Amino acid sequence: MPKIRLHNDNEQILAVWVEPIGEDFWMRPKEQFTISTDATADADPDEAPFEVVLHAKGVSVFQSTGHEAVVRDQSGTEVACGHQRPLEVLRAWTESAEAAVQRTAGSSPTVREMTREHAEFMRRELTRAEATMQAQERRSSP
Template sequence: MRPADGPVPGLRVTNSGEELLELILEPYGSDHWMRPGETFVIWALTAEDVGLFEVAHEPGAITVWAPSHAFVGDEDGNEIDCGHHRPPPSGPFRLRLP
């Protein structure tokens, strides 16, 4: 395979639950919160990396490990910022994150 001319959709993730679902992209540690019914796509910069994602699931969160540079985007390739739909902190002593 040769490198792609641009980002390549590598992994589609849909929140089919009824509550927010945290999608974490490693090794960057970026968090992206999915509302019920929302679909995000992990985009790779090369076609060679598409089949190399590793996925771990735990209650309320999915972690995706990318082998090289990747980003979370919508189905059209528009990047979704870290902290997308992040819930506000709970408790009186928590700092608000950007």
């Protein structure tokens, strides 16, 4: 099973995009992720299993030998898409998803429904994240 280990030696959070799906994972300073993929039987043994691209929005890791990537934190725990996504990013993406609903008024019913469902999902995620943040703030208050 091919693996690649990423370290965030920066002082700020780092977005890691796992392609081709575009799942986002967020690494805090000094954290480490390991990304693994299942190698297919027909994979070219001379081809690198991953390609890493640094860009203004973070790091993209393209898997070239497998179908599905698994991301684990430094403890070995599998993490899900959106892991440690900053609240301000989630707010911006939710606003964008809700604005997209308005722009699909003339689209097909399928497109309108998919867009509406995505916006509702993003709103639920934002509400959950804000509640978690408020609970953490209450626990840390004297």
